[in-house]
Amino acid sequence: MAISLDKLIGFHQKALTVRNDRMEMIAGNLANANTPGYKAKDIDFKTAMQSAQYQRGHSLTTTDDKHIKAKMQSTDAVMYRSPLQPDTGDGNDVDVQVERNEFLDTGMRYQATIQFLNGKIKGMKKAISGGQGG
Template sequence: MAISLDKLVGFHHKALTIRTERMEVIAGNLANANTPGYKAKDIDFQKAMASARTEQSQSLSRTHEKHFAGRTQPGFEADYRVPDQPDTGDGNTVDAQTERNAFLDNGMRYQAGLQFLNGKIKGMKKALSGGQGQ
């Protein structure tokens, strides 16, 4: 029986990829907190995961039997965040406290995902080695 790593860790890999992209977007917001006219962005994790699941089920068509089967790569769209506070006059919609909280929350979820993925890989290694030496 073949072992499918994609079935074992595919979901968690996609989740970590989305969390990484979201960290970059939030860091960009924090870096531009004092830039006049900058509009805060964010990635909706639930929507991105749904998109990744949908795109995972769609495979690319092969034009020749010797071609490798391919898959589409999910794209994560960053949408503008709706500001919680009224405009400060310079057109910047970044709320530093909201961004810090989102960054910390996303970071903790990223770490939890890494720990879960690490546990799955350790379990697979243990199963492959027959439970010896670990």
């Protein structure tokens, strides 16, 4: 019986990619906290994962090694964050505290997903080796 790695860890690998993209976007928000006119962006996790599931079922195949490899893009789920603070006059709506909290939350979820994947991989290795060793 063949083991499907995509079925075993596919969702979680995509979740890691979306969370990584989100942390990069939040880092960009923090880096532009003092840039006049900058609008804070975020990624809607649910929308990004739905897009990833759709892409999985409708993926393009390459016929040549020189073709550009497709990468899951979270750009379908990019949105502007609704500001919680009034405009300071320069058009920038980045709330540094909100961004830091979102970055930390996403980082913890990223680590939890990695730990979950490690457990799945350890279980698979144990099944392959017949329960011997680790």
